[in-house]
Amino acid sequence: MDTCQLPIPEPASQDWRSRGSCRDVDPIVFYGPDRERAAARRRRVASAKAICQTCPVKRACLRQSLRFPEPHGVWGGLTADERSNILMERALAGREVDSAAT
Template identity: 55%
Template sequence: MTEISRLPGPVMELWEWQYQGSCRDADDTLFFHPEGERGSTRRRRAEAAKAICRSCPVMMECREQSLRVREPYGVWGGLSEDERSAILSGRDREHKKAS
């Protein structure tokens, strides 16, 4: 059996910002593309999700969290999967240059 007593306890203040998200009452299928969705249909869905993000009081917290954990799917903090990937690739290149 896994020993869990050594794991850190919950730290509510680290995650409480999520309760303020504008997306909490939105349909989650707006933020995650269905299998096989492509082209203009995908772009329109992602833009509708991003419109919700633009009015969100915790957009930057969401964005930074998605980048920190390298969230592979969906629109988070107003960024699509491809946009997050580009940001992370740029950060990785900068990190390699600095090393």
């Protein structure tokens, strides 16, 4: 049986995560609970985006979520739907994903 080895990221390539403003925040702020009501979701997303707004690694976070599409949560100050729209626009324009985060 063939096995597949996943690449092990170099510590330096993931270092930005340890500097994120979200590092000590409960992940529920960025991902939300199941069956969340619309008003509660809007408040939670606004809170998550506020944390991202002044984050020193916001661009790296967004870039990561666009390179390896993250279907849930707030990453780099954008929701999954907002990131999906960026990816769709870039695909339609024939542009690289990395250019969306710059």
